[in-house]
Amino acid sequence: MMTFPTPPTFLRSVFQKRVPVVCGLVLTALLGKTEVLAQDSLASRQLDAVVVTATRSERALSDLPVPVTVIPQQQIKNMGSLRLNDVLAEQTGLAIVSDHGTGIQMQGFAPEYTLILIDGEPLIGRTSGTLELNRIAVGNIRQVEIMKGPSSSLYGSEALAGVINIITDRPSGTNGTFSARYGSNQTADFSGSLNYQTKKLGLYGFANRYSTDGYDLSPETQGKTVSPFINYTYQLRAGYEFSKRVRLSLSGRYFTEAQTSITDIGTTGTPVLLDGKGNVKDWNLNPVVYVNVSDKFKTTLRFYNSKYSTTSTLNYQSDGVVYDDTFFDQTFTRPEVQGEYFFNSKNVVTLGVGRIWESVEATRYDAKMKYQTDYAYAQYEWQPLTKLNLLIGGRFDHHSAYGSQFSPKLSAQYEVNRWLGVRGSFGMGFKAPDFRQLYLNFTNSTVGYTVLGSQELVAGIAQLQAQGQIDQMLADPASFGEIKAESSRAYNLGFKLQPYKKTSVSINAFRNDIKDIIDTKPVARKINGQFVYSYYNLAKVYTQGLELDAVHTLTEAMTLSLGYQYLVAKDKSVVDELKAGNVYARDPETNITRRVKPSEYGGLFNRSRHMVNAKAFYNHSATGWSATLRAIYRGRYGFADMNNNTILDDDSEYVKGYVTLNISVAKTFRKSLRLQAGCDNLFNYTDPQYIPSVPGRLLWASVAYTFSAKDKSTNK
């Protein structure tokens, strides 16, 4: 048991102590399996990891009818990743996209459609829908779980493309770690953690300081591509076992970031410089009580409270006069009760109810805006045949501002034989209109356009009219109507293959049909020539594709993996217009109009048809050496319309595909001192015009030290 690769504490505590009592067959079977495979290679270990994202309770990955990717701590360490975006950038089917921050694109969905959780609770604080992944340090992460396909049946809004659940470390043994890393762009990272554990009490503390000088891909202009910033992350976690049946877990996280920038708002030759200061803070508190009412009935009481706030000021460099000063405060509070009933080894039912209070107060809103969601969910895990697993679930959400949603999901897995498993799922997902889509009342101070949320539209237009700011109405505000949630239907069908003992392959085909996508269009023209925009439901979009993951264990120490995603994402109305011959383009040289053929349509912008990753992991525990080599290819993707027909159809509208190659080497001495060095983006690929988010080559080196009271907790 001591040699188990991922921290086994929770497994021990949940399964060993209680499970044999709680419910016999299924879970002891799970435990048996994990123990057997714990000795095996990285690949099979991963296959039998324990995940919580799929059912909201700990389950063995191999028994789940839905595909979940698990990235264990060891792999994150070997890669030398510091922030969550570093980790996700290298996973199959995920693309890092930059839109008001660094976000993730999953199954062709924009970042706002992926729910990001920390220990099962949602992270808040999105800018134009993007949750900045750089906010999340990975030094305290035990594993990252990625579940693709809609999961609104468990998680409600936002879980349309999928869910990324960050599982943080828990108290395990009595020990501590300290690590320091320095690299290109004066990027410095310091992390420390402390663990203390007695029979009943467990404490875990983590602190991280990350700072960078940023980088500048276009030195001829004022300001940097990424401005310098410093951030701190603190996490505390306490666990206490009151009795065999009652356990408490309390965790809190605090994050703060400060950034300074220089912006030029002048014209060429006559710069007008602004000094910018930005601050981001977010914190959350999450007490959870686990009560095992009986051997068959387990309950979990969760409470989660989170706040996210930013401030940003811009001052003229010349005289310090304020140019712009904004703030944004968001809160999220959620109590939830969950009950899990084990009828027998083949029937498990989970029920949950909860309420969410959310509020936003910001420069761009008239007043403090609030809304509330009540929800209930149910889930049935059923094993009607030895080889057949079913997962049936549904969730009902009632929202105070726009109505209610029901999201069902059905998944099944059939083990055809020892080397072949088939699994499929159907699910519905939704994304509620967010605060800005409902309540925004914003006028851009430099350009002068106005954006009104759907609830503000009628009053906002009336106000602008009264002020004499409207030149001409372009649409009837009433025609925008009540805004609805965006919703999707998703189909997934996949195979798990193990043709050879040391090779495993998983293939998954997916199709998502999304309707009522919220878009903006102009309502009126203002006297300054700019427009008033508002939100409305319009577009129907589909994304479909194929994903493949193959892992081969070459030797005990060497693992090779290959990942590939093929993706098509298109706007259905554009497809129809193209078929009808109603889409035109201008020849970029002569500017003469021609008709666009359906085959020329490249689909939605910013989606790569092909994405590939190939990785080699070497991990030799006897000598303490480990190394990684990872190549990530992102195929060409649409950037912006250049021939003025709003769609992606011309070669000039694509960003070229590119490869980044990352390497790292580490040596561990006496299982406690670890030296590591690496290089990200070895070929120094940059594209300042189209991909400012990719810095050049980054070199780094780090040192980490682990000490422990009793030599039992450190891995390996």
Next chain:
Amino acid sequence: MNYRTKLNVALLFFASLTISACNDDDDKAPVKLTATEVKDLNSESATKFTLFNFKNNAVVANTDSVSTKWDIGFRGTTLILNGGISGPGQAQGQIVSGIFDELTEAPESGFASDAAAGKAITGSNGWYTYTGTTSVPNHAILPIAGKIIVVKTADGKYAKLEIISYYKGNPSTTTAEFADLATRPLGRYFTFRFIYQPDGTRNFEMTTE
């Protein structure tokens, strides 16, 4: 002025066509209509419209604004037609989606005059889009592909017109040179092509005049 010499050449060509057509006047054999291209029509004035007459393919002096000598006027992105609130004529217009060469006949209905509530030919998101700050090229006026302006002229004839460029010299708008505001050619210079049907029918292919 560059465009004037070009206009004159075009005018000569057009005149010779008309003359040759007149020679065969007796049997009125239909003649194929061809498009005329006008290059770099200057609409730089912020106050006065540059007025244009389709029949003569010529700019009309602004002093004649209160006459029916002109059909369409240009001032920056604003297009006016000689009718309604814009002039004493009967001109009306509409924007039709399609390919210029494929539009063989003017629509029977759907024409509007310039009014206080809006011009017959809508500017932004009518015949052009303004790229703003978010897309490349920034702050550019780009004519929307597949938009044909159909005009019922001041004297009740039909013309169709496609705006090709808003920038001097009809530059490619996909180059880095165009994207850079410092090197972008001057705006408010229209390049467009048109077909004017002198015989009063809605046909844009053949004429009997």
